[in-house]
Amino acid sequence: MSGRLVVIGGGQAAFALVAKLRALNDQRPITVIAAEASLPYQRPPLSKKYLLGELTLDRLLYRPETWYAEHQVDIRLSTTVTRVDRVAREVTLSDGSKLGYETLAFATGATPRRLPASIGGDLAGVYVVRDYRDADQLAEEMKPGRRVLVVGGGYIGLEAAAVARSLGLEVTVIEMADRILQRVASAATSAIVRDIHRSHGVDIRERMGLHRLIGDNGRVSAAELADGSVVPVDVVIVGIGVTANDALAHGAGLETANGIIVDRYGRTSDPATFAMGDCAVLPWQDMRIRLESVQNAVDQAEAVAAIIAGGTNPYDPHPWFWSDQYDVKLQIAGFGLGHDETLVRPGQREGSVSVWYFREGKLIAVDAINDAKAYVTGKKLLEAGKTPDRKVLADPQSDLKALLG
Incomplete structure (x- = not known):
């Protein structure tokens, strides 16, 4: 050995x-x-x-x-x-x-979880994105004017939807839960991201499941949704965890x-x-x-x-994440699991906003949408174990740096 x-x-x-x-x-x-x-x-x-x-x-x-x-x-x-x-x-x-x-x-x-074959998950034109080969195959499908169904309204599905829409494809997103991003973000963040996608022409349908995919000569051609409606599709992208x-x-x-x-x-x-x-x-x-x-x-x-190598220090996670969709950068510090309150703070620039998460009065996470200052401030506060003054945070004219004092 x-x-x-x-x-x-x-x-x-x-x-x-x-x-x-x-x-x-x-x-x-x-x-x-x-x-x-x-x-x-x-x-x-x-x-x-x-x-x-x-x-x-x-x-x-x-x-x-x-x-x-x-x-x-x-x-x-x-x-x-x-x-x-x-x-x-x-x-x-x-x-x-x-x-x-x-x-x-x-x-x-x-x-990535795949759709079962019993509902058409094995049809040609149905993709997950796990490795570069998946992405290569999907890239060949991304032709302007084609119709894409994204199954799942999490970050992976929404990022793929943004790419498809940016390339000129018609995009429908279906999400079984009450709202997109329900597992990973607050209702406030979901609403902001939903509005961004709809402003780009994406058809987002929440509380909507997939009944089955319909094939034509072995390739997907339509999707029957849980409400009985049928959506014509050329490509399906699966993002269900x-x-x-x-x-x-x-x-x-x-x-x-x-x-x-x-x-x-x-x-x-x-x-x-x-x-x-x-x-x-x-x-x-x-x-x-x-x-x-x-x-x-x-x-x-x-x-x-x-x-x-012989060290003795345990791993102390300080989670942070990001997601790029269109010209929007979503940066996340902390982990909002179990939050019981959120505060939405408009940013200094047009289109910038942040969502601050609290649990039992303590800051546990921040989502910053095109707002790097809010992200950096929130990350520093979380790493220091500090909870900001709520009045200062709620005032969009206040200087976020003051929260670090």
């Missing part, structure tokens, strides 16, 4: 882990097992600039191939782990070979619950095994949550790298 670290996964968390270990001058042997044929690359741009054709895959790579050789990182592409033997401390690979380890790290991410890739860990006897359960140090129920990123269920403010974001993947992976 010679102290070898085996990393299962080839995404953001996997790369951040090995890069941080090498930055810490940790020279142990590292092998990364990556299922995709590509070197690790950024995924958020897939549903935005990459889909628009503004970025190519080589520009999404975290590092070129030479970096891995220079830093003595053995990366095996188009390879998966089929079995983990925690007693023997070895993994079996898809080519049948076995590889021993001293430390094991899961960075397996999550997989993800499922953590924890089956391999579960099969190895690790504790899982729609994700691999870890402690504050990223350790699983096996002290020699860690998990990080979208596949990890971590403790946070007396809760167990999965944080599906690039920020968490990087920060948690770097914290785990420090632990593996």
